[in-house]
Amino acid sequence: DIGCGRGEFLELLYENGFKNICGVDINEEMTKEIKYKDITIYIDEGVEFLKKQPANSVGLISSFHMVEHIDFEKVIELIKESFRILDDEGILIIESPNPENIKVSTESFYLDYTHKKPIPMDLLKFAFEYAGFKAKILRLHKQKIGNTYLKYI
Secondary structure (H helix, E strand, O other): OOOOOHHHHHHHHHHHOOOEEEEEOOOOOOOOOOOOOOOOEEOOOOHHHHHHOEEEEEEEEEEEOOOOHOOHHHHHHHHHHHHHHHHEEEEEEEEEOOOOOHHHHHHHHHOOOOOOOOHHHHHHHHHHHOOOOOOOOOOHHHHEEEOOOOOOO
16 A cells, blocks of 8 residues: 555454555655554655566555645656556556545645645546556545435546
8 A cells, every 4th residue: 555654444454354465655654643554554655666676566556645645746646556466467557636526625635734636537537548557436425416416436
């Protein structure tokens, strides 16, 4: 998990039987809250960490609410390096604040002064495809239109 912070996703993976779990973060203080000793933590910058990994060596890479903190050129690098080190069945998951949501794009995104810019989902999808991935946008929250709820998958 790139930008793992306190390791919530890592702990979820661990509790569900995943093995060889590791997280990467530049903030050592945040990672001290991770409670399972079998989870390996690297204090490093995410893209630099990925560059050190062998090709086709990983099954899953995740990054939750991290890409909005780096320049877009670095996001492209992260995606390309992820493609290089993932095995043939590997998955890359990236989650970022949704700029399609008016409250996010005009207010809450900017409450974190370390955010660079919102990244439109279609631009992120293009970056995935440019690197070689088959990409899919998953909208996980229901949207109400009139009296009907739509769930995007």
